[in-house]
Amino acid sequence: MDNVHSQTHPRNRTPLACCLIALLAASCFPHFATAQSVRRPIEVFGYFQNGFEQQYDTQSKRRSTTFVMQQLNLFFQKELGNDLTSFVNFETVNSFSSYRRWGAFNLEEAWLRYRTGRSSNIKVGLQIPIFNNLNEISNRTPILPYALRPLVYETSFNEIIPNEEYVPNRAFVQYYGFHQTDLAKIDYAAYLGNGPNINGGYDNDQTENSLRTGVDTSQTVLVGARVGLRSSHVKVGLSGTLEHTNLLKVVDTELAEALDIPTSDLLDLTQVRLGGDFSAEYRSFEIESEFIMVRIKDPSPVVSLRRTFYYVMLGKWLGERTFGFVSMMSTFDKFDTPIVFQLADVDVPTFGVAVHLSDALTAKGQYAYAMVNVEEDLRIHKERLHYFAFALSVVL
Numbered sequence: 001m002d003n004v005h006s007q008t009h010p011r012n013r014t015p016l017a018c019c020l021i022a023l024l025a026a027s028c029f030p031h032f033a034t035a036q037s038v039r040r041p042i043e044v045f046g047y048f049q050n051g052f053e054q055q056y057d058t059q060s061k062r063r064s065t066t067f068v069m070q071q072l073n074l075f076f077q078k079e080l081g082n083d084l085t086s087f088v089n090f091e092t093v094n095s096f097s098s099y100r101r102w103g104a105f106n107l108e109e110a111w112l113r114y115r116t117g118r119s120s121n122i123k124v125g126l127q128i129p130i131f132n133n134l135n136e137i138s139n140r141t142p143i144l145p146y147a148l149r150p151l152v153y154e155t156s157f158n159e160i161i162p163n164e165e166y167v168p169n170r171a172f173v174q175y176y177g178f179h180q181t182d183l184a185k186i187d188y189a190a191y192l193g194n195g196p197n198i199n200g201g202y203d204n205d206q207t208e209n210s211l212r213t214g215v216d217t218s219q220t221v222l223v224g225a226r227v228g229l230r231s232s233h234v235k236v237g238l239s240g241t242l243e244h245t246n247l248l249k250v251v252d253t254e255l256a257e258a259l260d261i262p263t264s265d266l267l268d269l270t271q272v273r274l275g276g277d278f279s280a281e282y283r284s285f286e287i288e289s290e291f292i293m294v295r296i297k298d299p300s301p302v303v304s305l306r307r308t309f310y311y312v313m314l315g316k317w318l319g320e321r322t323f324g325f326v327s328m329m330s331t332f333d334k335f336d337t338p339i340v341f342q343l344a345d346v347d348v349p350t351f352g353v354a355v356h357l358s359d360a361l362t363a364k365g366q367y368a369y370a371m372v373n374v375e376e377d378l379r380i381h382k383e384r385l386h387y388f389a390f391a392l393s394v395v396l
Contacts, residue, residue, distance in 0.1 A: 040079045044396075048072035049141040051391040058384040069095040070156050070391065073108070073139045083115035091139065093156050104158070108139070108169075120177030129171035130189040130226045131239045132290045133277035145354035147366040147389035150311040150329050151346065152292065161331060161346070166292050166309050168224055168241050168273070170194060184231040193222040195243040196271075218268060220244040233282065239275040244268040245296070270297040271305070284317040286325075304336040321356040343375040360395040 049070045056063050069092075076088040088110045094103030111125030128136055137143070138153035148154060152166040163169070171193035179186040194216040201213055211217075220243065228237025246267050272295050279288040294307035308331070315325035326349075333344045352366030372383040 043077045044075070045077075046072065046074040046396040047139070047141050047393065048396070049147075049391050049393045051147060051389055053390075054388040056386040058386070059382060068156070069103075071139070071141060072096075073141075074396075080112075085113045085115075087111055087113065089139070091155070093158070116175075117177070119179065120175070123174045123176075125172060127171050127174060129168050129174055129191045129193065129224055130176055131168050131224065131241070132226070132237065132275040132292070133235065133279055133288065134290065135167050135169075141391075142360075142362050142393040142395050144393075145315065145323050145325055145352065145364065147352060147364040147391040148350065148368055148387070150290070150309075150313075150327075151331050151348065152309050162333075164196070165333075166273075166294060166307060166331075167275075168193065168222060171222065171224065178230070184229045184234075187226070187228040187230055187237060189227075190225045191223075193224070195220050195222050195245065197244075197246045218244060218246065220268065224273075228277075234280045236278045237276065239273075239277070241273040243271050243273075245271045266302070269303060271295070272297060286313075286315045286317075288313045288315075302337060304334070306332070306334045308332045318353075322353065323356075324351075324353045326351040341375070341377055343373075345373040347371045362393040364391040364393065365389070366391075 049072075051068050051070045052066075053068060054063070054065050072092045074090045078086050080086055089108040090105070091108045092103060092105045096103035096105050098105070107126070109125075109127050111123045111127040113121055113123045115121050128139075130136055134150065134153050138149060139155075151157065151161055152163050154161070155163065157163075171191040173193075174189060174191035176187075176189035176191075178188070195218055197216055197218040199211050199213050199215055199217050222241060222243040224239070224241035226237055226239040228235065230236075246269075273292065274294075275290065275292045277288075277290045280286070289310070289312040291310040292308065294305070296303055296305035298304070309329075311327060311329035313325050313327040315323055318324050328347075328349050330347045331344070332346075333342070335342045348368050348370045350366060350368035352364060354362055354364045356362050366389045368385075368387040368389075370383070370385040370387060372381075372385070374381040
């Protein structure tokens with residue numbers, strides 16, 4: 001491996017030029033230069049959560065029972081120097097199998113972090129940005145008590161609930177840290193990333209084009225930030241993002257014709273996402289809560305988009321290794337145009353328990369009652385679901 005990583009130089013580069021380049025690199029990136037002198041091994045670790053689920057629909061009287069490999073995250077981390085770290089995160093959900101076309105496999109993160117000070121950092125590369133309390137840590141299943149996580153963070157439900165419409169999942173540049181005061185720490189983060197207008201295979205099929213996939217097709221970027229306060233027992237914060245969306249690209253031509261307006265009037269609509277989080281500990285009790293609001297700012301009354309989410313969890317340690325909780329979570333999604341109307345409302349009261357069998361193994365049990373109301377073009381559909389889940393979270 002040393003031969004693979006050893007530095008070589010083209011034959012036409014003079015020794016003097018090589019020295020000048022090396023001096024320039026060392027002066028501009030001193031920590032990176034130090035990293036070249038120390039070769040450190042790659043750390044490989046991760047988590048996975050397997051589950052057993054039962055579901056009963058009281059409306060249709062349908063029952064289902066299944067085992068599922070709910071989620072697996074595999075991480076690769078390497079210290080490139082005292083202040084330079086690289087990190088890669090691969091994620092699979094729902095018993096992933098490409099052969100059987102089950103679940104999904106994603107490259108979630110691939111970033112480089114430079115510690116700019118004792119309390120500040122900059123990350124460059126694909127990353128999950130800081131937004132509310134759970135966004136960054138929702139994949140750490142062993143430290144969460146849930147077999148079923150709060151809805152917009154439950155990646156195994158991504159085919160049912162559009163998670164990325166509620167929370168930003170992909171940033172590329174982020175500066176974050178904290179400032180210590182006498183009473184608390186002030187947390188801060190600011191980041192940039194792609195907007196939601198990413199070209200994919202489905203878009204190519206629809207337009208009969210062969211354009212590059214995985215890239216933003218607009219001229220705008222996602223801008224996001226969070227600011228919060230944190231003490232030993234309380235954490236509170238506000239988060240927000242601003243982006244421009246071509247949400248109507250599927251129906252924009254038909255809608256523009258119906259309203260007799262240019263199609264361009266329905267592109268690059270401003271979308272604002274606002275979130276808040278609060279968590280606290282008191283003796284053996286814990287409380288967590290979050291809210292998220294998503295709105296489209298359309299200068300005309302043509303498009304109305306409203307998404308909201310909240311959850312509240314009250315928990316208690318029943319012993320050194322057993323944690324019980326009750327929770328309420330809800331999503332509301334309303335999309336209204338002169339030719340399209342969609343509304344989906346999901347409310348889920350739930351309770352559960354998590355038992356830490358060891359530092360690497362956690363057993364979980366959870367019951368949820370889901371009340372689902374969907375309305376689309378005057379058609380109303382209701383579901384009432386009893387949901388039982390048992391899971392084992394494992395640290396690799």
